[in-house]
Amino acid sequence: MTLNRRSFLASTAAASGALMMPAIARAQDAIRIGTVLDVSGIFDAYGTPMDMAQRLAVAEINDAGGLLGRPVELISYDTQSDMALYTQYAQRLVRQDNVDVVHGGVLSASREAIRQTLRRANTLYFYNVQYEGGVCDRNIFINGVTPAQQAEVLVPWAMSRSGPRVYILAADYNYGQITARWLQKYIDDNGGEAVGTDFFPLDVSDFGSTIARIQTVAPDLVIAPLVGGAHLSFFRQWAAAGMNERIPLASTTMGVGNEHKVLTPAEGNGMMVAYNYSQELDTPLNNAFKERWVEAYGSTDAIHEIAVSHYMGIHLWAEGVRRAGSAERMAVTEALEDGLSVDGPSGVMTIDPQTHHAILDVHLMEVRDQKMEVVESLSQRPPVDTQAVCNLIENPDDNTQYEIEF
């Protein structure tokens, strides 16, 4: 094994270049937030606005004088919708960049990919996205809506507007699998029947045979926790077959990636959803937030539910640091466990110390002309699904994701 001299010199130069860049860019006494988000690839519709939101949040913190008198520095990696890159970049964040906290992860798959790595590395982790619930780990804080907060109200509402026979179409990974089981539970609880459940890998984009199959069952309602760019085709093909006028559609994910703005009004109208946030919320804090966003990015087009929850997550953490007077992991954790809460564009968000999840508002909404119109608001719902299985006060060393069982 020999290397020729020229290639040796070239690789030295390349290597030292790569190592030096972050070193120069790094401020000495800054508090560092590391993030991993899919800013490209098939999940970029989720990740890109989250990236915009985190930059806005960090700018706000720094404009207000930073944290504990120190500036906050954002170190962000694009995981390119590739789950393997998550662990790679998470390890870099903790080993090389020595960050004080890691925020991010879009899909549940990405969260589970790095959760253990961060726990092992003693680095605090925030996952700021709605998800299937059940994660019980003292190293992580989660502020997204869980099935008990979302599906529990969405299912009876949607069924009351359609009928008891429900067909479920879910993305084939942990989020879709677990959410589908929660949906079945809530359908049963409300006297309905899940007449069919299909799972689709995230790259499936041809739903012709599925649409025909659904018609053979003739359900009253279709609930579709579908995820990502490829699955967007379902809503298009559904409308192209004229089904949107025959069978109502509800979803726990539609619109999270601003799908309702990509679809035409004709394709999207009437779909039923339930989230923690809608751009249509007319509160002073939301209006101020949208103004700041427009100032930074020109228009509010990109804002979506999980961009806002990511933004809120960073502010939650920042408040924890302020309260703790330190960016150290345990100090911040204990401060947050004190039932800390912040108020923001999506309303008040309070940390539930038992589960490290959030207590928050949920709104039932209907898509109308590329907007999510709020039909009904339910305030301060606790994550009862996770509370039923997880108690970090009693078992601080718990490290499992509980799944619903029948």
Next chain:
Amino acid sequence: MAETVLETEGLTMRFGGVVAVDNVSLKLKARELRCLIGPNGAGKSTCFKCLCGLLTPTDGRVFLRGEETTGWEPHQIAALGVGIKMQVSSVMDGLSVHENIWMAARRFNDTQAARRKADEVIERLALGPIARTELGRLAHGERQRVELGIVMAADPWLVLLDEPAAGMTADEVARMGEVIREMTRSAAVVIVEHDMQFIRSLASTVTVFHRGRVLMEDHVDRVMSDPVVRDVYLGKRA
């Protein structure tokens, strides 16, 4: 009485509606030299391929040293100790002459013995000066000679050669004849050939193919003077 090393019984090969080889029965004794001749399409090459396993005959049987080998893979037939050389020179172009011949010897010897065997064959065929040269860089005649070396290195008791003299200079053909005669000291040799001059120089028994059948089988001189054979070669209807 010498043992029969090669025997076919009613060998028949059909391609769709065409009968390329039609009920051919051959018999070859140990150390016998036999040439298969005939005009283009007479079936001699197809028959040859059936013998060495490249084709599985539609009908009939092949025996080598009394063992039925009908439908065997070429490598199984070669593994019995049968040396085979196809019409188009088939050698390992990226390897040297020594490596080519070593590989042939290696089938029946261990590594060390194979090397000695290769050295010996190279000397016998006077390939010494080009022993380390890659085959891809050799001229056609040299490659043919190396291929004969590959055949010899395995110490076969039966050698099957398809047009060994094709495309060679007169000199090279003469040398080829010597090598083949030398082979018959230890092996029976079957040659498919066009070149009548060359066959005559080998002075062997000849089997004449015509339209897939054996037309006659006799010593080369008698065959050459036979009017029917002459007609076949001149294209007249027999």
Next chain:
Amino acid sequence: MRGDARRDTAFILIAGVVLIFFMPLLIDTHVLTLLIAYGMLALSLGLIWGFGGVLCFGQAAFFGLGAYTFAVAGINLGESTLPVILAVLVPAVFALALGAMMFYGRLGDVYLAVITLVVTLILFRWINSTAGPEYTIGVARLGGFNGIPGFPILNVPGRPELMIWGETLYYVAAVSLLVVFLLVTWLLRSSFGRIAVGIRENEERVSLLGFDIRARKTILFAIGAAIAGLAGALYATWAEVVTPTLFSLQQSAEIIIWCIVGGLGTRFGPILGAAALAYLKFALGQQAIIDNMFVLGLVLVLFVLFLPRGLAPELARGWHWLAGSRRRPARRRRAPRAEVSDG
């Protein structure tokens, strides 16, 4: 020849040890470990393609199989020694079955490419749709798109509590690559290896010599798969997660590109190609101006057009030129020789 072999081995050992201690001065060991896993993966394809003439479009399948075996066995057994062995064996057995099916079916090159590609796709599709709770092996959930996180990483044999990671993992990985490299060297010098090269050069001729090429190709294919499986296990312990993308066509494509760029028919070429391109990709991943797929594609096209024999033979020529010996004439393209003194 025997002296040659001994000198070659000594040279590999010295150069290997020097590189093992020298490279961490240039590149972070965390990145180096990945480059090593990829290097080993490239070597596995380099062996079966460059020396056996079997172009496999699905080498990633064996890599993924090795990684998944390591993860699944690790979760079930709670330690990593047996999982490493299984990660080598499972892909090898799979390759034996697949190889037997292909080679005994006398499929041509293109068909071989299609079959390996299709089998990789099937594995990818299948593993990608195992998110449901019903897909478990022992106590390990296959996890579908999520992959499997949180399995036990490499540990000192017999001592599950002593985990090997970070810097130590680098040295373990580097030494295993060196050992695999020496084994490949030995294999290529053996009769089996030399006959494999013969098969690459002329399949019909070798079968007419009485060698069963189907069996030999199948075995070589399995050896390549075993090495890829070991690389997969290394990757898994490095990444701490295995995902279906390990089986992807993109991954298979990259392995082929590494071999082409590094140089087919050499042992060192594929490793060099893998390390150089993976590092390039890594470096390109840090910036957003130019897409790294674009660069990889461009590199591949340029190499096929202008440097089809890859880097290694050029480097070797440079080395011989520097060493003042010009006895080595230019080799014919597409017929790289079995022995390489530049390895």
Next chain:
Amino acid sequence: MDLAAVILVEVLYAIASLALISAGLAVVFGMMKVINLAHGEFMVLGGYATITAVGLGVNIFIAMLIVAPLVVGLFGLIVERLIFRHLYGRMIDTMLASWGLSLMMIGAFKMIFGNTTTGVSGPIPGFSIGNYQINGYNFFIIIVSVLLLVAMLAVLRGTRAGLVARGAMQRADMASAMGHSPDRIYMLTFAVGSALSGLAGAVLAPLVGLVPTAGAAFIAKAFITVIAGGPSLVAGLASASGFFGLVNQFFSFLVSPVVGDVALLVAAVILLRLLPRGITSRFFRGKL
């Protein structure tokens, strides 16, 4: 009864889209024995050309049926001159270079169009068969691909160019024996093949949406279909698409689309093991 009709349409659609996806690749492979692994990206390019043209106000049918094939055909012509013409006779190298080209194109799409899903809405309204609703666009795809196969047959049978092409498919040196420069034939074949890929991508774009990496899903299916089809161009395309489309839809309906895909792949492995030279090496011999 209605259900049977719906299933029939879905099966026909699956067969038609497979034939459509594979046509460009089949032309290039049949004539030049070159596997163009950038075929999928050529299709995506056709899709982007359509979406861009529609964005510029061009009628969607003109964009799909005229603009996209022209753009991609021209692109094919250029890369053939720049890259592939230097590699004829080196099959594996050609494959690798086309793979490189495919990666470059994906990268270029990402840089130009962004790494997001884009699409246009289908131009044809839904359709009802009895109690069932069906995507009207399926019919459009079926019609396009039937017309395409008929057109290919007509060109091969009835024109001088078709005669030359048939010659070239039989034996590479035939065309030059007929007084045509093989260089020009290859160039034109590649351009025509590329144009067909562009057409396929354009026609499918409204249905499935586009991402820069969408090509990968097409190339594998097209590759399998073409190889399984075997030596005859049109008969091979039709028979292989028919077989795989049927298998795929059967399992899609019975179980799920994923199982349908896997069933297609397994069928391909079994088929190639039994008929290594493709379907038309045994059946429909001598057909075009």
